[in-house]
Amino acid sequence: MTLALYNTMTRNKESFKPLRTDRVLMHSCGPSVHDVPHIGTHRRFVLADMIMRYLELKGFTVVHEINIIDMADNSVKGATRARMDVEHYTRQYIEAFLKDMAILNVSEDIHYPRASRHVEAMIDLAQKLVEKGYAYEKLHSVYFDISRLDNYGSLSNIDLSRVRHRKTVDQDDYEKDSPVDFTLFKRATLEELKQGIFYKTRWGNVRPSWHLECAAVAWKNLGDTYDIHLSGSDIIFPHCENVMAIGTAACESNPARFWLNAELVMRDGKKMSRSLSNTFTIEELAAKGYTGREIRYFLLSSHYRKPLNFSFAALDTAANTVKRLDNFIQRLIKYVPGPGTGGEIDQLIYDLKQGFMISMDDDLNVSGALATVFAFVKTVNLAISEHRPDEREQRAILDVMRTIDDVLGVMNFKEQHLDKDIELLLEERDRARNRKDWKESDRIRDELSKRGIMIQDTPEGTVWTSRK
RNA sequence: GGCGGCAUAGCCAAGGGGCUAAGGCAGCGGUCUGCAAAACCGUUAUUCCCCGGUUCGAAUCCGGGUGCCGCCUCCA
Structure with missing residues (x-):
């Protein structure tokens, strides 16, 4: 089974084959760090993680x-x-970002190279472009000459002669030959010179542009050509287009084979972004009681090429759905084995794996994949209610759920540990129930609920789940 | 104005020429329970934004509308 991915470049689903059969090189456009990150941008990082x-x-x-x-x-x-040096200033937001990634259960195997550590690569890349005639220096700034690149605009399908560039933001600050040319290195301002925020190059004292930073980091770490470039749909133009232009011009081939672009998180019909002041941070959502797994599920559970509407109702739905999975897993862990289903469970597991992969192979159709998971959960729940699976089957069910979750990253397989005082409350409640003191046992149940512990009394004893 | 995309139940959301239009959430009725919870069973779209067309057959293809979103500017 091969994975088909929608390539922005060709506007088609294409079957994915990496350059080297066993290894995939993947670059995701990361955050700029100047403020606490928000879930609008996190969507594509969670997606990046899931693809990986x-x-x-x-x-x-x-x-x-x-x-x-x-x-x-x-x-x-x-x-x-903030009257801080840039290094110091950005560090706090890098840390905040990495903390969010951890909360969202993003794989620890991802690298987070920093642009500021790749200035030499930027200079090398710009030098190559100048040598090849794709870039020019003007008044100590370096610009990319897009008229030199035939296929400029092919990613975003833009026709520059029809573009409105009257408002090009840097029009006033720059002296480009053409307003559509984009900046590679920008002459440092007086203020920046005073603060030492510049790099000495043959062209002058400069600072790199976002596009060059992104292109150089990928080029330095992944080489001339890598397999996947993942970014947001909102920055196909100009950012991705320019990253592609830099790579194409410098290395004479498209730097990425697959250009993937995630759709945006919306709030009341508008893009969630700082400029609209309609963002939510992980911290804000955590303060309202939502967990990383719940937020991750919300960000992940619908197709990445469709806008995702943020609302608390939608987050609640995600939370309830995650709870359903938690209940299933905890029930499985605590299940006391029965006589066995004679192959029925094995068949269900096979169907689940097949169904999950078929959906995911179709351009990461998570909704379809989840439908398969829930169909499985439902059927297995019934078998468990009837007390039929044996120990091997119980283990096999848990194993397949783990495999699924290796991709989704939203489930909780820990046999949860209890604080001592909560354990005592549970024991106390058991005693109360044994003497049929319902008032006391209900009081304890409420108390536990306040602490995030949900109780289910089953014939095999009390089962509990924790939201965290 | 240019380019790209979206419209399916109360909400979210798959599907994409013919099989009962997946799944999740919420609701309702039941089983279980001391009561709950969880779980399960049943139930909730004769119909997929509108109008035409193609076809034996359209939610799906084609044409035309309508509404919404993104980019071309800050944000990223």
Whole structure:
């Protein structure tokens, strides 16, 4: 079974084959670090993580980097405003970002190269472009001459002669030959020179652009050509287009074979973004009681090429759905084996694996894959209610769920440990129930619920689940 | 104005020429339970934004509308 991915480049689903049969090189456009990150941008990182996990399930070794843009205008401006050096200023947001990634259960195998550590590669790349005539220096800034590149615009399908560039933001600050040319290195301002925020190059004292940073990080770490470039649909133009232009011009081939672009998180019909002040951070959602797994499920559970509407109702739905999976897993862990189903469970497991992979292979159709998972959960729940699976089957069910979760990353297989005081409450409640003191046992149940422990009394004793 | 995309139940969301239009959430009725919870069973779209066309057959293909979103600017 091969994975088909929608390639923005060709506007078609294509079957995915990496350059080297056993290894996938993957670059995801990372965050710029100048503020606390929000879930609008996290969607594509969670997606990036899921793609990596799915490729690993399919047997590939994946080298995956999410670059950190720690020297863009925002970071410099923010640092100046905060009267901090850029390094110091960005560090706090890098840490916040990495903390969010951990909360969202993003794989620890992902690399997070920082743009500021790749300045030499940027200079090398720009030098190559100048030598080849794709870039020019003007008044100590370096620009990419897009008229030199025949296929410029082919990723975003843009026709530059029809584009409105009257508002091109850097029109005032720059002296480009053509307003559509984009900046590779920008002459440092007086203020930046004073603060030492610049790099000495043959062209002058400069700072790199976002596009060059992204292109150089990927080029340095992954080489001239890599397999997947993942980004957001909102930055196909100009960012991805420009990254592609830099790579294509410098190395004479498209830097990425698959260009993937995740759709956005919306809030009340508008893109969730800082400029609209409609963002939510992980911390804010955590304060309202939502867990990383719940947020991850929300971000992951619908197709990545469709906009995702954020609402608390939608988050609650995600939370309830995760709870359903938790109940299933905890019930399985605590299940006391029965006589066996004579192959029925094995068949269900086979169907689940097949169904899951068929959906995921179709451009990561998570909704379809989840439908298969829930169909499985339902049938197995029934078998468990009837007390039929034996120990081997019980283990096999848990194993297949783990395999699924190696991709999804939203389940909890820990046999949860209890705090001592909660354990005591459970014992106390057992005693109360034994003497049929319902008032006391209900009081304890409420108390436990307040602490996030949900109780289910089964014929085999009390089963509990924790939300965390 | 240019380019790209979306519209399926109360909400979310798959499917994409003919099989009962997946699945999740919420609701309702039941089984179980001391009561709950969880789980299970049943139930909730004769119909897929509208109008035409192609076809034996359209939610699915084609044409035309309508509404919404993204990018071309900050955000990323």
